[in-house]
Amino acid sequence: MNGFTAPEVAWGALSPVLVVLGAAVVGVLVEAFVPARARRLVQVVLALLALLGALVAVGLLWGGVERTGGTAVLGGSLVVDGPALVCQAVVAVLALLSLLVLADRTRAGQGAIAPSVATVPGSEAERLAREKGLQQTEVYPLVLFATGGMLVFPAAGDLLTLFVALEVLSLPLYLLSGTARERRLLSQEASLKYFLLGAFASAVLLFGVALLYGYSGSLRYADIAAATATPSPLDGLLVLGSVLVLVGLLFKVGAMPFHSWTPDVYQGAPTPVTAFMAACTKVAAVGALLRFVYVVVPGLQWDLAPVLWGVAIVTMVAATVVAMVQTDVKRMLGYSSVAHAGFLLTGVVALDERGVSGTLFYLLAYGVATVGAFAVVSLVRQGRSGGAQLEAADLSAWDGLARRSPVLALAFSVFLLSFAGIPLTGGFLGKFSVFSAAVDGGAWPLALVGVLASAAAAYFYVRVIVRMYFTPPADEALPADEVLLVDDATAGSPSDAATGTGATALGTAGTGTLVAARPAATRTAVATSQGLTAVTVVVCLIGTVLLGVLPQPVLDLVGSAAVFLP
């Protein structure tokens, strides 16, 4: 009997993951030992530092990986190569940006998270918690745990690590979805739905893992790939197992027909969590999908390609059509994110180097715009000035936003145009990259469906811009001539209107009677926050434009990182 030999661990290569997960554990201790008053500040700073640290760690690893092409750590359980590092960097950046939104509060100290998540909605306990100003600061460690899982997910080198990473990233997200301060029942429903469907998808994935193990006798990607080279009577297991694993991954990616959780959860979860989920989960899941398709089953092209083609086409077409009829802004962005999963799949299906780099670039462009868009959503509120302000979920509340808050409307328009793939935004170059990869890989019908779906999708993005810029707000829905009068009266003081005191500011000149008739309660306004969200919006705005105009450095980066270590 051999004694236990400690495995050789390349700690350095693991550092991004270790920093984040370590900080998460410390965060749990903070909950226990730091006094309540200081907890929030400590947690936020800790989380920000952890994500920055992960980013720095990725940067330090980059040079080595570029030289050697990557290393397999922990006996191949974790693979640190170009695509893995790019995904990790993108996840860290996007998580950082979403964290700023999550940490932001209005002047009155209102955050996006319920004061005490465990209380029953509408109960006496909830009222008390609100009154005492409790804060649920566990969300920060939860975000870090989820991020840790997302860092491992695209780097997983065997199926078991893949599954563990999936659970590590999913469980905190299930919890986080249920923590919304407003519309708590909706939020808890979303959480439960996400959990049930997610558990089901995990089981499917696990079943696929079992079948693949049965086929090849190994969990390592490299071994399975080697086994596919020789025909065997168990090939049926291989195909079925691969399809089941793909289903599990596509669930996380949010592709149709495994998307049904997406709109509900996006709508119910607190908006900053939605931003985090929509951007980072997608990056991690697509990263894992890329590795699985490129490393494990390239030999199965002819068996799996039709499946992926079908999923991509159905996703692009159906999600676009359904998104057109949404009236809730978060649901609309949810379906739009499903549609983007379809566009991403066209890059995955290409099965060549160009496909990898194109998909990675698309992920970055999509993620930046997504975090930015949800950050804007979190700022646009509806309600009495001074009183509780709900997020303006219904699209009709966005009418005329440009007049009250030109900068926010501009930012949201740029994000929407990026989603639509208009040139000079990151979204265009993303679409360009994945479509050219698809055409190059012989999948031109996919590219064709993609461009047609993009054209149709532009309709519902642009519809929102029409509302923000060209539709007078519902509470000013007056005949055209009178609206012009109001226009002129407020032309000099648009900032007044934005602060929620617009009702009085408008009541000047000869329009006083018109204004008086308007119910002040339904006013849409932009919440004045502590400014962290504004930082995110500005960074995302600049990022989206830069990715569209001067993308060369990023393209170089993902171009040099497009090879998977087998």
Place this chain on the structure above:
Amino acid sequence: MTSFPWLTALVVLPVLGAVLLWVLPAGARSRARELALVVALGEVALGVGALAAFDTADAGTHQLVEQHAWIPAIGASYAVGVDGVGLALVLMSVVLVPLVVLAAWREQGSAGAATDRLRSYLALVLLLEAFIVGVFSARDLFLFYVLFEAMLIPVYFMIGGYGGPRRGAAAVKFLVYSLLGGLVMLAGVITLYLAGPGGDEGFLVENLVGTQLSTTTERLLFCSFFLAFAIKAPMVPVHTWLPDAAEQAPAGTSTLLVGVLDKVGTFGMLTLCLPLFPEASRWAAPVVVALAVLSVLYGAVLAIGQRDLMRLIAYTSVSHFGFIVLGIFALTSTSVAGSSFYMVNHGLSTGALFLLGGYLVARRGSQRIEDFGGLQRVVPVLAGLFLVSGLSALSLPGLSTFVSEFAVLVGTFTRHPAAAVVASLGVVLAAVYVLWTYQRVFTGPRPETAELATMRDVGARERWAVAPLVVLMLVLGFAPGPALDLVRPPAQLTLEQVGEQDPVRQGLVADAGGGTDDGSTGSTTDGTADGSTDGTADGTTDGTDEGGEG
């Protein structure tokens, strides 16, 4: 050749102007329109400088060329340069912009000083100008495509933000139509790039010309490009966005939209479709010619039936774009040169019509033609300007449009006699829609309703906004020589790239000669009637030259 980057300067100046307008401090905002006008006039000065630096004797090659690496990873470069056609269109655009600024002077509630709405509008106009100059001078397919699509955004806001009651719907229709065409073209752009030489400069048009493609691929690619350009141009049956947009948009927007922006469609057919896909262009030419003839007649007939002044002008443009496309795909040197020149002339005449229509609508508060009548006696100057612009639209000899329309028809006749004969019906219909409109709006007894009877005639500012266009129409009508020198060599070159010769079939030469004779006689007669001998001489010579080539 000069080292000064004329084209880049032409792109950068309006962008700076637009940014400046947006960030203007509150104190200076009331001067926004003066600032916009100064920028637009500076742009004209730059345009003149570019013309001076351009070697007209060598108009067939691209000059004022600049090239820098932009996104080498995907083969895109920043490469600009113009040949004669490109330069002519750039000049036409930069001339129109200050006039649009002038025409918008008191719009959007800016009676006394500029309002914020007007300031944003002018900033959008300048931004659009930059994109337009960029598109006409792009020598890199990727750059062309990016600007071609990005251009939609300012126009979208110009229609949707500042027009009539149903402007939102019109703006969305415009955008979705254009995006559909544009994205289908994107698929074509990608495929062409992958088939081309690739590398860091794989998108340069000169590197893509001559790419070997299989027949089917080439035809599909041609269709993807052509669809985008046909929607932009707009050709029947994908024209329906234009009347809606023109009806809802303010007059200045329509001027730029129809006068300049839509030229990108025909410009693209001429400078991208033909050289990149020569075989497919020859293959598709008969169908395109048929569609073009259909556009000519359908646009004209619908124009006659319109009750809305702005829709009417929009439909006349559909008809005129039919002529332009007809000339391009007739594939003779005369017709292609004629079409190139037609693009400039159409910008002048339609631009003037839209601006004047805008004056009328602003005064009357209605776009319905039946709300007007007898205005000749009330606003004689406005009536006169409208008549001249209208006559230019119906190609009266002596006005610039005549030269180009005539060249298109003569050139087309040598290859497709039937198409030319049917298309010339469009000239007759043009007379109907222009003169009948003039009759309904301006002639008749002195109007009795207060709005019409007390209508102001055009003021000095409004005159200045239209006068340059009328002057240019007359100058180019009587002395088209310099302009034709700009467009003829590129036409010849394009024809060589397509691999098509001017037809020299024995039976047809006599016919063509006959046609030319008729035309020359017509022009002489009219010239005499105008009493300007110099102009007549020029017109006749040119007519004969073209006939000779045919």
